[in-house]
Amino acid sequence: MPMQDDRQLVALAQQGDPEAFAQLVRRHQKMVYNLALGKTGSHHDAEEVTQTAFLKAWQGIRSFQGKAAFSSWLYRLTANAAIDLLRRRRAPALSLDDPDLPPLAAERRRLLWQAIDRLPEAQRAPLVLREMEGLSYREIAQALDLEEGTVKSRLARARLLLRRLLVENGLLREAAEEPMGKGGQRT
Amino acid sequence: MNCDGYDILLSARLDGELTHQEEADLEAHLAQCPRCRRQARALEELHRQTLALTDEVPGRLKSWLADQDWAALPQDAPAQGADAPEEASPSPDLPVPLAPLQADPPRKNPRRRLPWLLCGAAAVLLLAVGLCQILLPNSMGSSFSQAMMEVFHREESTLADEGDRTQEEGAPPDGQPDGEQEQDGQQSQQDQQDPSENNATFPDDNHTAPPNPGHSGDTNHSNGQDTPGQDDPGQDDPNQNSPGQDDPGQDDPGQDDPGQNEDPDDPPANGLSQQQAQDLLADRLAAQGRSLSLLPLGASGGMWRFSGTDATGRVVSFFMVNQSSGEIQEVPVPPPEEGPTAGPGGLS
Numbered sequence: 001m002p003m004q005d006d007r008q009l010v011a012l013a014q015q016g017d018p019e020a021f022a023q024l025v026r027r028h029q030k031m032v033y034n035l036a037l038g039k040t041g042s043h044h045d046a047e048e049v050t051q052t053a054f055l056k057a058w059q060g061i062r063s064f065q066g067k068a069a070f071s072s073w074l075y076r077l078t079a080n081a082a083i084d085l086l087r088r089r090r091a092p093a094l095s096l097d098d099p100d101l102p103p104l105a106a107e108r109r110r111l112l113w114q115a116i117d118r119l120p121e122a123q124r125a126p127l128v129l130r131e132m133e134g135l136s137y138r139e140i141a142q143a144l145d146l147e148e149g150t151v152k153s154r155l156a157r158a159r160l161l162l163r164r165l166l167v168e169n170g171l172l173r174e175a176a177e178e179p180m181g182k183g184g185q186r187t
Numbered sequence: 188m189n190c191d192g193y194d195i196l197l198s199a200r201l202d203g204e205l206t207h208q209e210e211a212d213l214e215a216h217l218a219q220c221p222r223c224r225r226q227a228r229a230l231e232e233l234h235r236q237t238l239a240l241t242d243e244v245p246g247r248l249k250s251w252l253a254d255q256d257w258a259a260l261p262q263d264a265p266a267q268g269a270d271a272p273e274e275a276s277p278s279p280d281l282p283v284p285l286a287p288l289q290a291d292p293p294r295k296n297p298r299r300r301l302p303w304l305l306c307g308a309a310a311v312l313l314l315a316v317g318l319c320q321i322l323l324p325n326s327m328g329s330s331f332s333q334a335m336m337e338v339f340h341r342e343e344s345t346l347a348d349e350g351d352r353t354q355e356e357g358a359p360p361d362g363q364p365d366g367e368q369e370q371d372g373q374q375s376q377q378d379q380q381d382p383s384e385n386n387a388t389f390p391d392d393n394h395t396a397p398p399n400p401g402h403s404g405d406t407n408h409s410n411g412q413d414t415p416g417q418d419d420p421g422q423d424d425p426n427q428n429s430p431g432q433d434d435p436g437q438d439d440p441g442q443d444d445p446g447q448n449e450d451p452d453d454p455p456a457n458g459l460s461q462q463q464a465q466d467l468l469a470d471r472l473a474a475q476g477r478s479l480s481l482l483p484l485g486a487s488g489g490m491w492r493f494s495g496t497d498a499t500g501r502v503v504s505f506f507m508v509n510q511s512s513g514e515i516q517e518v519p520v521p522p523p524e525e526g527p528t529a530g531p532g533g534l535s
Contacts, residue, residue, distance in 0.1 A: 156198035
């Protein structure tokens with residue numbers, strides 16, 4: 001099946017086409033789930049947030065005007081759903097049981113998404129489609145309605161910036177100088 | 188090509204998107220450019236970390252999503268108005284979609300309904316009340332960050348061994364009905380390999396927070412409340428010379444809802460204050476005969492966070508105090524094993 005870009009799928013979904021929306025769900029569910037996991041630190045909560053985000057996306061998709069990428073809009077929906085869930089979780093004691101990630105695992109995911117949050121949208125969308133959804137450059141270009149060359153350069157810039165942000169927030173170290181001797185770079 | 192241009196090739200190499208010619212050019216350049224070799228390592232490390240911190244969608248969630256009868260759920264009318272903020276929560280109300288989830292869906296796989304989702308229906312209704320977002324500064328302190336880095340640093344050897352799945356040229360993200368097993372396997376493997384991610388929960392014998400002016404909450408750090416990173420990533424383009432022409436016309440979805448993605452770090456109305464949490468933690472430590480300096484790291488996810496520094500200045504544990512229940516969790520930081528690892532303040 002030829003890959004349709006998000007814009008086409010959104011247009012169909014806005015007319016009530018469930019299969020088009022299902023394609024959008026398949027394309028973006030990993031991003032949504034991982035963002036939710038990064039925000040909540042809990043598999044259980046992340047599942048709930050993912051469900052809520054997609055329900056709200058379907059319900060509200062006719063208000064989406066396509067000025068930004070669908071994935072960006074969905075990203076916001078997910079982040080908001082996560083925040084709302086965390087807020088609700090205040091009253092009952094926070095569950096620290098099985099569904100939760102170990103604290104340090106949760107912290108690392110939180111730091112990662114905190115940094116991804118800070119990427120300019122134009123860089124974040126391709127990065128997420130590449131790293132989370134595993135799309136090829138051609139597929140990313142189709143999904144976001146961009147040239148492949150643009151995808152390529154934005155990905156590089158996204159990575160350089162993300163790396164800097166992660167060094168700042170402590171998830172990564174500065175790259176060391178030639179740790180393996182001259183010319184010993186990995187391939 | 189200058190080195191900035193090679194950054195793009197380094198990035199594309201991670202994705203298996205290089206032509207043979209580009210690959211050859213890049214290799215030749217790397218052989219003679221220490222800067223780009225370093226950059227290559229940096230990007231590889233980033234790539235590994237991102238992969239290692241990306242989880243598969245659990246199988247049951249995938250099934251739930253795949254089995255949704257979207258057509259049976261209503262859609263809101265389009266928002267009107269010139270400035271209709273499409274990026275704001277498009278639908279503060281979620282009145283009807285719950286019904287098809289609770290009722291037996293006249294659909295493909297009724298067996299797959301998730302009990303926990305049904306139980307959560309009321310919770311989703313609560314969500315429908317709407318989102319009122321409060322902008323709060325992130326309170327992760329840089330000292331904390333540096334200490335965390337010490338921990339992460341030690342984990343890299345394990346992360347480095349994990350497979351690099353991006354070479355498989357981006358298959359479409361569907362058709363993995365058994366993703367849950369895969370995900371669980373990866374996750375547990377990663378967590379088991381990670382000696383730092385064990386945690387101890389304190390005996391939950393004290394839920395109150397007695398005022399205790401004499402706690403041992405002195406800190407060795409002065410900048411624990413700094414917001415990490417002051418620069419604006421939007422203006423910060425490490426690669427000005429990239430060939431791709433980005434279209435500037437994309438609107439930023441964050442504009443209409445500033446701060447909605449910030450963590451809701453405000454303490455609950457009748458929960459513990461940071462000081463109370465710190466006092467509680469200090470008491471508990473004192474009861475255990477431990478002497479640590481506690482540094483408040485702010486709140487996240489309903490927890491007050493603290494680092495605990497021993498007499499030598501090493502961060503030995505992170506603590507999280509539940510703002511509602513007062514329950515304390517400890518995440519020990521394994522001692523450094525080799526060499527003078529960068530401690531708080533000692534980065535290189």
